[in-house]
Amino acid sequence: MKFGEKVRLLRNEKKLSQTELGKLCGLSLRTIRNYEVDGRHPKQREVYSKLAAVLECEVNYLLSEDEEFVLQAKQTYGCKGAKDAEEIIADVSALFAGGQLSEQDKDAVMRALQDVYWMAKERNKEKYTPKKYRKNENT
Secondary structure, three states: OOHHHHHHHHHHHOOOOHHHHHHHHOOOHHHHHHHHOOOOOOOOHHHHHHHHHHHOOOHHHHOOHHHHHHHHHHHHHHHHHHHHHHHHHHHHHHHHHOOOOOHHHHHHHHHHHHHHHHHHHHHHHHHHOOHHHOOOOOO
């Protein structure tokens, strides 16, 4: 279920109008409408917290892993990072959703992605950790 659908469902369960939800969260009617109808997402994590508090749900329910990934990319790298993150999610989703890959090939792709991730993480650790904080390799 998408973010906007979750907001609409919880809002309706609470018998709140879009205007009422907006006022309780300190958001405009237009913003709530954008979430529910246009598929937009909050740009700040605090908004997820406000919505979760008013709608009496966990922030993690509103903030799926994909949304968290895009939000972190935007905070770290700006709008270009968010766009890149969204494209990665869309491409990988398409690959797994209706592609021609067998289950074995999908597993191989996931293993390759994990390997690349861990190699990059190790390379960055070596590159950016000052020598005085690195573990002594002789011990």
